[in-house]
Amino acid sequence: MSEKTIFWDFDNNCIKFVEQTLLPAEYKIISCDSIERLAKAIKNLEVRGAPALGVAGAFGVSLSTFIHDDKNMDGFLKLVFDDGDYLSRTRPTAINLSWGIKRVLQSIQNAKSPEEARENALSEAVSIAEEDEKMCRQIGDFGAELLPDKCTVLTHCNAGALACYTWGTALGVIRSAVAMGKDVSVISCETRPLNQGSRLTAWELSRDNIPVKTIPDSSAAFLMRKGEIDAVIVGADRITQDAVFNKIGTYMHAVCAKYHNIPFFVAAPSSTFDKEHRENEIEIEIRNRNELAFCGNKQLMPDCVDTLNYAFDPTPLELITAIITERGIIRPSFDENLKMP
Ligand code: MRU
Numbered sequence: 001m002s003e004k005t006i007f008w009d010f011d012n013n014c015i016k017f018v019e020q021t022l023l024p025a026e027y028k029i030i031s032c033d034s035i036e037r038l039a040k041a042i043k044n045l046e047v048r049g050a051p052a053l054g055v056a057g058a059f060g061v062s063l064s065t066f067i068h069d070d071k072n073m074d075g076f077l078k079l080v081f082d083d084g085d086y087l088s089r090t091r092p093t094a095i096n097l098s099w100g101i102k103r104v105l106q107s108i109q110n111a112k113s114p115e116e117a118r119e120n121a122l123s124e125a126v127s128i129a130e131e132d133e134k135m136c137r138q139i140g141d142f143g144a145e146l147l148p149d150k151c152t153v154l155t156h157c158n159a160g161a162l163a164c165y166t167w168g169t170a171l172g173v174i175r176s177a178v179a180m181g182k183d184v185s186v187i188s189c190e191t192r193p194l195n196q197g198s199r200l201t202a203w204e205l206s207r208d209n210i211p212v213k214t215i216p217d218s219s220a221a222f223l224m225r226k227g228e229i230d231a232v233i234v235g236a237d238r239i240t241q242d243a244v245f246n247k248i249g250t251y252m253h254a255v256c257a258k259y260h261n262i263p264f265f266v267a268a269p270s271s272t273f274d275k276e277h278r279e280n281e282i283e284i285e286i287r288n289r290n291e292l293a294f295c296g297n298k299q300l301m302p303d304c305v306d307t308l309n310y311a312f313d314p315t316p317l318e319l320i321t322a323i324i325t326e327r328g329i330i331r332p333s334f335d336e337n338l339k340m341p
Helices: 035-043 050-067 073-088 095-108 114-144 170-179 196-207 217-225 250-259
Strands: 006-009 014-018 029-032 150-155 183-189 212-215 231-234 243-247 264-267 312-316 322-325 328-330
Touching: 006 050, 006 114, 014 050, 029 035, 035 050, 035 073, 050 073, 050 095, 050 114, 073 095, 073 114, 095 114, 114 170, 114 264, 114 322, 114 328, 150 170, 150 217, 170 183, 170 196, 170 231, 170 264, 183 196, 183 217, 196 212, 212 217, 217 250, 231 250, 243 250, 250 264, 250 312
Parallel strands: 150 183, 150 231, 183 212, 231 264, 264 322
Antiparallel strands: 006 014, 014 029, 243 312, 322 328
């Protein structure tokens, strides 16, 4: 996949992104020229996946510099910083969102005019997007070496091109391994409740002619027990000093992989590392009841029953075989080696 998930439209000075909630039925590019629309897209998962959120936040701040036109520079910067703050609160768990926003805000803090701020912000946001592609390809090359020449890999959620600027982290490893000539098949967990695995991962891989089968999330342990999974690779939304946060369900795959002696790999760029916090300090997003209570128009639960719809879970590092970054592979002991990125 060489398409970009989210990019800047230089002719119209607005953001364009792939509307991911419509996939796989429809591939549609949305033009976004307001902060409200971008915030809605992030909250609704039209744009999702940690690295893609980093790029979205970065282009969001750029967009804000084009929207506001206060002649007073302090007033102008305040409006843009407020937009950055608002966007960074749309999804709390993936650190890349606030990381991308902060990086672009820093690039404009000493600007002398709105024009200079626009130029700096856009140049920084484009760098973030281009660096993301480079990092994904490096992660892919490092990670591909870890896979056997012929293997079946289980993945959860979507850590592919759609979750990044392009190429992907976990799926980047699979793409690089296939490009190297390895015979890789993928088991894609459907990833309830929003089905990023069956809708997005299966769509991406089938377009690239990489063999992929979708399973219900609850089949993973059984397939591991049957010896049908050689490795697990997932992405990450945040990596603290003691845990990897990723889509809800990742932790149970890691526990099962450990029990069955199957390597469990995490693929993530350095922008996903959070050196300042530990697991219990991180806010885990809890999403809307309706995502569980309905499938399209079909009601799946009685009206009187509430839900507990966590979007992510933390996997303790002791369950992880290695973390694949753009700078190399981090192995245990993570206490010492996590200082690297
Ligand atoms: O809720 P989502 O779809 O944004 O969750 C995405 C994930 O959990 C991905 O695995 C993670 O962001 C890594 S993407 C390279």
